[in-house]
Amino acid sequence: MLMEKMAKKYSASVEDYLEAIANLHKSEKAVKVKQLSRMLNVKMPSVTAALQKLSEEGLVVHEKYGHIELTPEGNEAADDVIRRHRALSRFLAQALGIDQKTAEEDACKIEHVISPLALERMIKFMEFVEVCPLGEAKFPQRYRYYLEHGELPPECLERRSGER
Amino acid sequence: MLMEKMAKKYSASVEDYLEAIANLHKSEKAVKVKQLSRMLNVKMPSVTAALQKLSEEGLVVHEKYGHIELTPEGNEAADDVIRRHRALSRFLAQALGIDQKTAEEDACKIEHVISPLALERMIKFMEFVEVCPLGEAKFPQRYRYYLEHGELPPECLERRSGER
DNA sequence: AGTTTTTGTTAGACTTACCTAACATTTCTG
DNA sequence: CAGAAATGTTAGGTAAGTCTAACAAAAACT
Numbered sequence: 495m496l497m498e499k500m501a502k503k504y505s506a507s508v509e510d511y512l513e514a515i516a517n518l519h520k521s522e523k524a525v526k527v528k529q530l531s532r533m534l535n536v537k538m539p540s541v542t543a544a545l546q547k548l549s550e551e552g553l554v555v556h557e558k559y560g561h562i563e564l565t566p567e568g569n570e571a572a573d574d575v576i577r578r579h580r581a582l583s584r585f586l587a588q589a590l591g592i593d594q595k596t597a598e599e600d601a602c603k604i605e606h607v608i609s610p611l612a613l614e615r616m617i618k619f620m621e622f623v624e625v626c627p628l629g630e631a632k633f634p635q636r637y638r639y640y641l642e643h644g645e646l647p648p649e650c651l652e653r654r655s656g657e658r
Numbered sequence: 659m660l661m662e663k664m665a666k667k668y669s670a671s672v673e674d675y676l677e678a679i680a681n682l683h684k685s686e687k688a689v690k691v692k693q694l695s696r697m698l699n700v701k702m703p704s705v706t707a708a709l710q711k712l713s714e715e716g717l718v719v720h721e722k723y724g725h726i727e728l729t730p731e732g733n734e735a736a737d738d739v740i741r742r743h744r745a746l747s748r749f750l751a752q753a754l755g756i757d758q759k760t761a762e763e764d765a766c767k768i769e770h771v772i773s774p775l776a777l778e779r780m781i782k783f784m785e786f787v788e789v790c791p792l793g794e795a796k797f798p799q800r801y802r803y804y805l806e807h808g809e810l811p812p813e814c815l816e817r818r819s820g821e822r
Numbered sequence: 823a824g825t826t827t828t829t830g831t832t833a834g835a836c837t838t839a840c841c842t843a844a845c846a847t848t849t850c851t852g
Numbered sequence: 853c854a855g856a857a858a859t860g861t862t863a864g865g866t867a868a869g870t871c872t873a874a875c876a877a878a879a880a881c882t
Contacts, residue, residue, distance in 0.1 A: 507869065527830055540870055542831055547868090559830060559877060590779040603771035612764045615754040615805075622804045626811070633797060640786045641779075647790070671839065691860060704840055706861055711838095723847060723860060 501574050506606035509575045510534055511544050512553060515564055516572035525562040578605040578613055585616040589623065591641050665738050670770035673739045674698055675708050676717060679728055680736035689726040742769040742777055749780040753787065755805050 504512070514533045518525045527545070531538045545562065548554035553568030555561075564572055583601035586592045592600070623633050639647040668676070678697045682689045691709070695702045709726065712718035717732030719725075728736055747765035750756045756764070787797050803811040 505868075528828085536869090537871065538830065539832080539872085543869075586776055586779075590776065590783060592776055592779055596773055596775050600771075600773050600776045604768055607764070607767035607771065609760055609764050611760050612750055612754065612756055615750075615756055618805060619754060619801065622801055622810075626800060626804070636790060637783065637786055640790070641782060646786075669838075692858085700839085701841065702860065703842080703862080707839075 501571065504571060507544070508548065508551075508553070509571070509606055510602075511541075511548060512564065512568055512572040513575045513579065515554065515562060516569065516576060519564070527562070530562075575605060578608065581613055581617050582608065585620060589616070589619060591638055665735065668735060671708070672712065672715075672717070673735070673770055674766075675705075675712060676728065676732055676736040677739045677743065679718065679726060680733065680740060683728070691726070694726075739769060742772065745777055745781050746772065749784060753780070753783060755802055 511530065511534065514530055515525055518529055518533070522529065527538055527541045530541045534541070545554055545556045548568070549556050552565055553571060555563045555565055579601050582604050583594075583597045586597035586600055587594055626633075636647045675694065675698065678694055679689055682693055682697070686693065691702050691705045694705045698705070709718055709720045712732070713720050716729055717735060719727045719729055743765050746768050747758075747761045750761035750764055751758055790797075800811045
């Protein structure tokens with residue numbers, strides 16, 4: 495039986511550790527317990543414990559006092575979390591006009607629970623909005639206007655009043 | 659100092675119990691442990707334990723073997739969860755075109771973690787789409803077309819080819 | 823190199839929220 | 853209304869994931 499490459503399900507906590515390690519791995523030469531501790535807002539012993547569990551599960555390579563790295567499997571899982579995170583944060587910021595900070599915070603939580611379908615649709619939504627001009631003004635601009643002014647942009651109002 | 663009516667933060671589990679009790683309260687005459695157990699996919703002893711905790715916290719009224727009811731505070735919290743749930747599920751289904759079942763499932767998870775701002779924006783988004791006609795076809799219809807056919811609806815294509 | 827500072831680990835405890843097995847109460851039914 | 857069936861509770865366990873305090877190793881400084 496073919497094993498579909500379906501992402502296994504990890505706990506939110508596990509996903510957070512994997513994501514943080516992957517992100518640190520990109521920006522820093524070596525990933526440290528202390529960094530993870532700060533990044534995830536937990537104390538160092540919690541990190542040590544988590545790393546032990548992740549090692550046992552084959553997602554992380556970590557010897558006592560040594561470097562922290564992801565296994566191929568861990569890396570794959572991390573990439574998947576990061577992909578979800580990015581898409582969500584873009585959707586919240588770009589499509590819904592939420593400030594970057596809040597969008598990030600929401601993405602951090604929602605990334606652990608959103609279904610593949612919902613995620614795919616958010617991505618499709620952004621694609622669509624980007625490529626379809628929808629008349630003179632692009633959709634998101636009109637939506638922004640509505641958000642800022644609390645009422646419809648002029649062209650929508652005109653159209654409505656001329657509707658009867 | 660004025661106490662703003664800011665919803666206190668409860669755990670996902672607590673919110674699930676409150677939500678379930680409130681929903682059952684509407685459809686059934688009396689809320690039973692068994693029903694909650696089935697609805698939340700946990701065993702009955704877990705429900706009993708949860709009800710005890712909720713009683714102590716003043717969110718639920720429940721005497722041994724007796725009826726289960728929400729206190730005013732519990733009811734307020736439940737309503738807030740339900741409000742989030744509804745908005746989310748509507749947004750996912752209506753705006754993103756996700757099937758009802760998946761939209762429900764996602765809403766059940768996301769309702770516990772979404773920020774007030776993101777929720778508000780989803781609601782605003784639906785309002786906007788509903789009232790602003792955006793040209794000949796309404797926005798969601800074009801989006802649906804894109805979802806179904808995998809390419810832009812004709813009127814978008816025409817406009818693009820005539821753009822140069 | 824030796825000492826101090828920083829970083830990392832171990833040990834042990836706590837919280838939340840679940841479970842099973844056994845017991846208790848209600849409710850149904852003959 | 854008495855026994856059977858269903859429902860609810862108690863007792864005791866388990867798993868995640870966190871914490872503090874104490875100890876160990878590594879790094880940094882002089």
